[in-house]
Amino acid sequence: MTTEPRPTAEAPRVAIVTGGSRGIGRESVRRLAADGWSVVVNYxxxxxxxxxxxxxxxxxxxxxxxxxxxxxxxxxxxxxxDVAEEEFDGVDAVVHAAGRMYLAPVADVDLDALDALHRTNIRGTFVVAREAARRVRAGGAILLFSTSAIGLAFPNYAPYVASKGAVEAITLILAREMRGRDVTVNAVAPGPTATALFLDGKDEETVARLASQPPLERLGTPADIAEVVAFLASPRGHWVNGQVVRANGGIV
Known part of the structure; x- marks a missing residue:
C-alpha cells in the first residue's frame, strides 16, 4: 500500500523504520510522517x-x-x-527500532532463547547498520535502539541488557567510522515505556513500581520516544553524533 505525498517545496526526506508496525517504531513512523517524511515501514x-x-x-x-x-x-x-531507493530515490535516515526481549535469571537462561534474542538484537543491528552505512545519503542519520535498563541492573534483564550493550558499542564505533560522510549515528535508550514489549508478563504492581521511579512519576510513552527520534533524524539534531540518548524521564 502506498499513499500520496503532501505537496512540498522540495522532495521529502526518506526514512526506513524497522519494527515500524508496533510500539515505538510505529509511533516514530507517524511522527516522521507528520514532519513530511516519506517512510518505509519495515515489519x-x-x-x-x-x-x-x-x-x-x-x-x-x-x-x-x-x-x-x-x-x-x-x-x-x-x-x-532497494525498495526504498526504487520507490523514493534514496534513504536519508534509518531508525532501527526492531528488537525482541527475553528476561531470565542468568542461572536459568535458556540458551536457545538467548540465541534468538541475539540474532535479532545483535546480528540484526549489524545487518541493518551495515546496509545503512553503505547507503544513507550525506546529511542523514542512523538511529539504533538501546535501553536505559543498562544502567539500572534490574534482575532478570541480563540477556536483554547484554544485547543492548552490544548496540551501544556498535553505535559509538560506527559514528567514528562514518567520518567524512556527513552521516550521524546515535542510539536512543528508552526507560520503561508503555509498549506491548515492555508490559508483557508484568503485573500491575510491577508496572506501578516502575512508573513511580522516574522523577516525572510515570512510564514513558511511544510518543515521548518518537519526539527524540524525530529530532535526531532531522537536520535540527545533526550536531548530536556518537551519543546514547537516555530518554527515560530521569530514572537512575
Whole structure:
C-alpha cells in the first residue's frame, strides 16, 4: 500500500523504520510522517499492523509503504533498502527500532532463547547498520535502539541488557567510522515505556513500581520516544553524533 505525498517545496526526506508496525517504531513512523517524511515501514510479522501504520502516516501528512523483512537476514535487508531507493530515490535516515526481549535469571537462561534474542538484537543491528552505512545519503542519520535498563541492573534483564550493550558499542564505533560522510549515528535508550514489549508478563504492581521511579512519576510513552527520534533524524539534531540518548524521564 502506498499513499500520496503532501505537496512540498522540495522532495521529502526518506526514512526506513524497522519494527515500524508496533510500539515505538510505529509511533516514530507517524511522527516522521507528520514532519513530511516519506517512510518505509519495515515489519516482520503482521502485515495488517504494518498497513495500519502506513495509513496513520498518510493521516499525518506523509507518504509510506510497508515492506516485510527479517532484520537479521542480510538479503532481505538489502532488498528493503532497494525498495526504498526504487520507490523514493534514496534513504536519508534509518531508525532501527526492531528488537525482541527475553528476561531470565542468568542461572536459568535458556540458551536457545538467548540465541534468538541475539540474532535479532545483535546480528540484526549489524545487518541493518551495515546496509545503512553503505547507503544513507550525506546529511542523514542512523538511529539504533538501546535501553536505559543498562544502567539500572534490574534482575532478570541480563540477556536483554547484554544485547543492548552490544548496540551501544556498535553505535559509538560506527559514528567514528562514518567520518567524512556527513552521516550521524546515535542510539536512543528508552526507560520503561508503555509498549506491548515492555508490559508483557508484568503485573500491575510491577508496572506501578516502575512508573513511580522516574522523577516525572510515570512510564514513558511511544510518543515521548518518537519526539527524540524525530529530532535526531532531522537536520535540527545533526550536531548530536556518537551519543546514547537516555530518554527515560530521569530514572537512575
Amino acid at each position: 516482520a510479522g503482521s502485515a495488517k499492523e504494518a498497513e495500519a501504520a502506513v495509513a496513520e502516516a498518510a493521516d499525518a501528512g506523509g507518504r509510506a509503504i510497508a515492506v516485510r523483512a527479517d532484520v537479521a537476514d542480510e538479503k532481505a535487508v538489502a532488498t528493503l533498502f
